[in-house]
Amino acid sequence: MPSSAPARCPSSSSRPPGNRPVAEQPPVPAWHTLPADEIAAVLGTGPHGLASREAAERLTRSGPNVIDPVPPPPWYATLLHQFTSPVIYILLVAALVTLALEEWIDAGVIAAVLALNATIGFTQERRAERSVRALMGLVAPRARVIRDGHERDIDSRDLVPGDLVLLESGMRVPADIRLIAVNGLVVDQALLTGESEGVAKSADPSPDPATPIAERSCMAYSGTVVVRGRGRGYVVATGMQTELGAIAGSMRAQELPATPLQERMERFARAIGILVAAGALASFVLGVIVGESPSQMFLVAVALAVAVVPEGLPVAFTIALALGVRRMARRNAIIRKLPAVETxxxxxxxxxxxxxxxxxNRMTVREAWTAAGTRPVPPPGSGPAPDISELERLLFVTGVMTNEADAFLTDDGYETSGDPTEAALLLAAIAVGLEPADLRAAPVLADIPFESERQYSASCRTWEGRTAWFVKGAPERIAERSTRMLTADGEAPVDRAAILAAAHDLASRGYRVLAMAWRPLEGPPDLDDHPRDLVFLGLQAMMDPPxxxxxxxxxxxxxxxxxxxxxxxxxxxxxxxxxxxxxxxxxxxxxxxxxxxxxxxxxxxxxxxxxxxxxxxxxxxxxxxxxxxxxxxxxxxxxxxxxxxxxxxxxxxxxxxxxxxxxxxxxxxxxxxxxxxxxxxxxxAAVEEGRVTFENVRKVTFFLVSTGAALLIAILASVALQWPVPMVAAQFLWLNLVTNGLQDVALAFEPGEKDVLRYPPRRRSEGIISPLLWERTVVAGIVMCIGTLALFRWELDQGASLEAARTVALTTMVLFQNFHLGNVRVERQSAFARSPLGNPFLFYAAAAALGLHIASLYLPPTQYVLRVEPLPLEAWLRMIPVAASVIVVVELHKLLVRLRGGTPLYRVVVRRP
The missing domain is CATH 3.40.50.1000 (HAD superfamily/HAD-like)
Incomplete structure (x- = not known):
């Protein structure tokens, strides 16, 4: 037995070697171009296969016949991934600043937000990874080979280049194989090439090295499935050296693109960062100009940063995406990474x-053509069997008689096994009222399997008291072997032109067409001669149905x-x-x-x-x-x-x-x-869920940013007017994390708007907040700022303490948030178009947030942390109508925008050239 080392498969110019040592070999011509004897010489093998000792040595050099698995990311990598969001970066900076200023309460609250966000994201991604791993199971655990001159059944992991492998119907091809002998071998290559039909194989080499994989008839590739027939061939590549391995390596080399949501998040975080820096710097400079001390203005700048950064946004984002994942999972879509929900x-x-x-992915006979005309073929079980003529009956009987597939009835309908084309013929016979099992009880006298050179198969049987050949195959081949054709009036000379015209018409409509013929015999068949002088019966046209x-x-x-x-x-x-x-x-x-x-x-x-x-x-x-x-x-x-x-x-x-x-x-x-x-x-369905998820992310962002805008304008205005800052840092955090923290999470549960699929997809360049919503953010922010500062100034002018005035300002903003929820829920229509109970979670979250805030005014611990005090009834009577004004102003803005056909108002004022 020759012992030369196996050559490396050259069918691709570059192959990833994986993690196993593989000896480099001099290049050889493409395997599909070499004749069988030269293949054996190059691989150092022969018709008796490899010796066991030689195979063991080659296994050491080439490694096991497996695709190198990509292990799931370690838990710590998944955890660290939760801290890569741009908004998280801003929160980390805010936490460090508050720690440096020894604002322990503020720093602790921000740390809690980061921990909650990481926990939710980590749990969801690990769960999705486990779901996907559970689906993975494409393996070829065993292989039949010739070793030491004897047939053996081995673990496919132990295959090596040069092994002589035997293939038969139903097997998954365990490696890339150069076929040297076939008998009616047909291989389903859909997983590799995308073709829905099985491909007939031969042992003849292809002369062109550039022949596409789908057309290399002498090759059987790892992962494909033998539909019918038998074959044998030499293993030319295993593991990562196979075509399957090459594609796996190419896939792993691809750089993962950022999702649109990640791109939008990055742009949004950059904008927030610039806004925070600009606002903090402006407040500092403005305060110093009007005579405040630099140390005092530094604390104000920090307070402004805490106010503007939406601390609750990462948690709300993650929850909104996780809810989208859950909704998609209920609709049979498993999301592996949270940002993909929105993509x-x-x-x-x-x-x-x-x-x-x-x-x-299964062939179905759709039409049957005979000399009497064309008839549609219904799916089996779709209704009563149609009445058919004797001519049509013979057509469907022939499709059953020369057939190796099986069909059986289950609770879910008919299941099939074997070649999809032949299975389709069985189902067509069932659909017209025939029973394949009864027909196949006819004794078989001879069988001629399908081969690509013949382009037909045949079976000689004794049926209904007479012996006959039943033949099916390519229309042109069956037509040329026929001398007569069966018509409604009996036999007539064959009209090959009409047959080929009908076949061409069906093929031009995307059908795969098979012709049927038979030949009744007067005596026993001549088994040394293939059937000829056939009686043409008709055509069956099939297609993989939508x-x-x-x-x-x-x-x-x-x-x-x-x-x-x-x-x-x-x-x-x-x-x-x-x-x-x-x-x-x-x-x-x-x-x-x-x-x-x-x-x-x-x-x-x-x-x-x-x-x-x-x-x-x-x-x-x-x-x-x-x-x-x-x-x-x-x-x-x-x-x-x-x-x-x-x-x-x-x-x-x-x-x-x-x-x-x-x-x-x-x-x-x-x-x-x-x-x-x-x-x-x-x-x-997942597209709809993705759009609903993004709309909810957008609503959450709009809600939080409009509140932040109000606080930013209020702080800058108070500094410019030389007023005290209307709130302290702890109160800003209370607003961002508690009183609106419950609502922004509840907004993630908001049902989608009915017209979510009537609008075109968002442009990649469009941000999380659209230009229209940025305009509305400014409008709402100004209204909330004016209302809050007006009541704050009122309290101070009436002789209230600074702590009491700040309590009024904080509570006014809490009420503004609750009323503003109605504006946020619907972007285009009126807030009154939706029932307050349309999202019960949001309704109860708003009530709970208000209840928490009211309780905080009376509980000593929260009074101490937030620097607040109880408010009299007359203060509430002033705050409620002021806070309700935000609905009136935003409703007016929505009306004007609708009158302008959805165009933001700033585009009416500022005309683009």
Whole structure:
């Protein structure tokens, strides 16, 4: 037995070696171009396989046949990740400043906020990680090999280059294999190439080294599934050296893009930071100018920073996102990272895999053609079986007689096993009232399996008292072997032109077409001669049907301003037909073939993607380039996929969406979201939840920032007027963390507005707070500032103590917050358009916050910490109507904006050139 070391698979120019030692080998031609004897020589093997000792030595050099797993992040990394938000940075700085000033109470409260935020985020991310890990299970635990000249069953981890592997129906291919012998071998490569149909294999090499993976008929790749037939071949690559391993390595090398929410958060935190610094500096300078001491003004500047920074925002953000995660989980969408919740709501383009996501990943006969005409074929169990003619009966019987699949009835309907095409023929027979088990009871005299060279299969059986050949295959091959055809009036000369025209018409609509024929025999069959002089019966046209509800979900996405692009490994005709049926593109719309992408530069590709909605024959690199081109064109891109071929694009997209049931571990590892039901309809539901989540994040932010704006203006105004500061730092924290802390958390539970999917997605450049809401923030802030300062000054002028006046100012702001909640709940319509009990949690949170504040005025501990005192009834009678004014002013602002068609008022005053 030769003992030369196995060569490294050269089908990709670069392969990640993983974490195992692999000996570097001189390059060799692509495996699919070499004849079998040369493959054996290069790999140092032969028809008797490897010797056990040689295999053990090679295993030491090449390592186990596994994809190097990516371990989950350690708990401390997940915990530290919770402190990477820009707003958290501001809070950390605020905590350090308060510690330096020995403001222990303020520092302790900020520390508690940081701890609560980290706990919520840490718990959610660890739970999501466990859910995804539980879904991972794509393995090929055993393999059949020839070693020491004998057939053995071994752990697939122990496969090495040069092993001779045996393949049979139902097996998952355990490594990359160069086939040297096949017998009707058909492999389902959907997880690698995206093709929905099985691919017939042969042992003949491909002459072109650049042959796409989907067309390398002499190769069987790791992770694919044998649909039918048998084969054997030499292992040419294992583990990370396989095509599956190469894609896994490419995926892990992709840099994770920041989500739109993270980008918005960073811009928002930067704006808050600038605002805090500018306000603090302005207050300090202004105070010194009017004669205050620098030390006193430094304390005022710190108080202003504490007032303006929304300490409760990180907690409210995290809770809003966690609630979105929970709502999505109830709708079969598992979110792995909290910011991904909102990303779907910002998505402008969804690039969807076809097989298994838009379609059911199972073939179904849709039409049957005979010389008597075309009839639709209903799904089995959809109603009473239709009446069929004897001609049509023979057509469906033939589809059962030469068939190796199985179909059986379960509580959930018919389940099938075996080749999807043959399973579709069984279900079609059931749909028209035939029973495959009864038909298959007919004795079998001979079988001819399907081979790509023949393009047909046949079975000779004794049925209903006579012997006959039953034949199915490619229409052109069956037509040329037929001399007669069965019509409604009996047999007639075969009309090959009519047959081929009907087949072409069906194929042009995206169907896979099979022809059926038979030949009754007068005596026993001649088993040395293949059937000929056949009687042509008709055609059965099948297609992988769309999932229920997908068409409606796609239309909903389009109405919500999102484009849906189908990216598939299928042929252009099939892809175009499915796209038209699903309303992704009109019939006859242009299709972008994957190989054409190779000839386009980045700018040309972006231009083409603006015009098309279907990409066919897409390889992994085409999908990745598509994602990058769309993102470079300003889109927020979501990409779905289930195969290892989808992993690089899933990782490069703004949000990668993997399949939980049919998907591979590699795809789930790359994704931000996993669909537990593999259904595109779930994406549409998740888009709605994502938009609702962002709207709630926006409401929380608007609520907190408008309060902060009021406090900022009040402090600057009091310094300019040489008044005492209307509140102390502890009171600012009380406002930010308690009296509005309960409400901002409750806003996260706000139900979505009914028209949330009627508006286009937000632009990536748009901030967390829109220009309209910034304008409303200023309006509300000014109203709350004026009301608070007016009552504060009133108390001082009436001879009240500074502590009493500050208590009035603090309580007035608390009341302003409660009334302002009505403004915040609805961005476009009137606050009175929603019932106060529409969000019971918010109603009770507002009541509880007010109750806590009232209690704080009478309890000695809080009186001491907050520097407050009880208020008389007449003070409440002044504060309540003043606080209610914020609703009146904001309602007027909403009315004016509606009259201007939703345009912010500042754009009316300040015209852009």
């Amino acid at each position: 779907l709501g910002s998505t402008t383009v969804i690039g969807s895999d076809k097989t298994g996501t838009l379609t059911e 999932r229920p509800g997908v068409r409606e979900a796609i239309r909903g996405c389009q109405q919500a301003g999102m484009r849906v692009i189908m990216i598939t490994g299928d042929h252009a005709i099939t892809a175009s037909a499915i796209a038209a049926e699903l309303s992704i593109a009109p019939p006859g719309a242009p299709v972008l073939p994957g190989p054409e992408i190779d000839s386009l530069d980045d700018e040309a590709l972006r231009a083409r993607l603006r015009e098309i909605a279907v990409i066919a024959r897409a390889a992994p690199e085409h999908k990745l380039r598509t994602v990058r081109a769309l993102r470079a064109d300003g889109h927020v891109v979501a990409v779905t996929g289930d195969g290892v071929n989808d992993a690089p694009a899933l990782r490069a997209a703004d949000i990668g969406i993997a399949m939980g049931r049919s998907g591979t571990d590699v795809a789930r590892e790359a994704a931000d979201m996993v669909l537990a039901d593999d259904n595109f309809v779930t994406i549409y």
